[in-house]
Amino acid sequence: MTFHVLTVPATDVDAGELNLILGRPAPPALAELALSHPRGGTLTLGVLGASHVVTIDSDAQRFTEQISCNTAPQRTPLPRSFEDRGYRLEARTRELSSAAIARLAGLLQARSETDDRWITGRFPGDASALTSLSALPERDGWSWSTWHLYPGPRCGTVVRTESRWTP
Template sequence: MSVHLLDVESRDVSAGQLGLVVDAPAPRPLVELNLTDPAAGELTLGVLGASHVVTATARGHTLTEQVSCDAIAAGGRPLPDVEHRQGYRFTSHIETVSRRALGRRAEMLRTGAAGRSGWLCAEFPGDRDALTVLTAAATGGHWHWRTWHLYPYRDESVIVETESVWQP
């Protein structure tokens, strides 16, 4: 894995505008990573404009998860702490941190993702710490993925973390 340096402005500039929509048509990602597992099927991690889309397919079933500022308009709802559906669980956590702490987290994510499979990391123009990072793995016939959305601001910054599990 390497950091993708995107040459597009971030569309999602505020964690407060994020929403979640599940099983809606997946928008085209700016960059993506495709993973395959014999038991769990196929998973595509995608970076949108500072947000993400994940598409999982296995045994004739498909799940899409989009966290973005467009999710509510696409039929979703404001970003929940927890979402449950049959075979699917989503959790999110929003943390306000100092600008320095955000920089440390960004470096930790870049270092953790460097050279490892199953990781997708994208940096947006204007600030080296404006990152969207996704990672996924298949275990026992199900997919597990995590995401981090880093929003650097001058004083206090915001980190949105999500974690999802899907077993069709």
């Protein structure tokens, strides 16, 4: 099953504090999903404390993307877009009503329960507090998407990212 009900509280609780951290060792994940590329190599999707880490191990090299509130050195506030050495990121932040966040959380949970290329972690306190990731192999690399849901009493925030990496 790739849907996980987590028992630890979320540590990244403010979408505005998310950072992009590339090339650093992956922190321990609360839940992980490893996918194999048909041409060799593995991508691991990891749910952190309301954020994520993606690690790619290929014959050519190792790559990591972490989007979290981590204050480690070499962090960059989450940009709307970023491109560097075969890596591309697009990020969008939206405010949604509590009802819309709940509907999106339900859709993401259902997808994670039926598609083995998806992983979702739900945090205690609100059924809409979740992080969801999915990935697909491409010809020579990978593409992946993430959703970070931060519900609130009347409205909440959704951070959606689309990434692609080619060695």
